[in-house]
Amino acid sequence: MSQKIRIKLKSYDFNLVDKSAEKIVKTVKTTGAIVTGPIPLPTKKKIFTVLKSPHVNKKSREQFQLSSYNRLLDIYSSSSKTIDALMKLELPSGVEVEIKV
Numbered sequence: 001m002s003q004k005i006r007i008k009l010k011s012y013d014f015n016l017v018d019k020s021a022e023k024i025v026k027t028v029k030t031t032g033a034i035v036t037g038p039i040p041l042p043t044k045k046k047i048f049t050v051l052k053s054p055h056v057n058k059k060s061r062e063q064f065q066l067s068s069y070n071r072l073l074d075i076y077s078s079s080s081k082t083i084d085a086l087m088k089l090e091l092p093s094g095v096e097v098e099i100k101v
Helices: 014-031 080-088
Strands: 005-011 034-051 061-076 096-100
């Protein structure tokens, strides 16, 4: 086949992203394909400011932050074994995987 496969991982927990990227790299290397990555992409942060009390103490506020972590993997010189191994791979439920061929 010898085509480039790009895998993008997204999660709100950086431990889950790193562990799943590690699993993918191990399985792909056992099939004999070449892997570049995981490349950490910039962390996206959303900050929410909420009033502590809706009626009194207008200046009393609370801030919450939601961070999303991204990793990028490129697989070169892949074979049918590589694709089969990636399909059978079990990843944690908190990780979103996007595959482009």
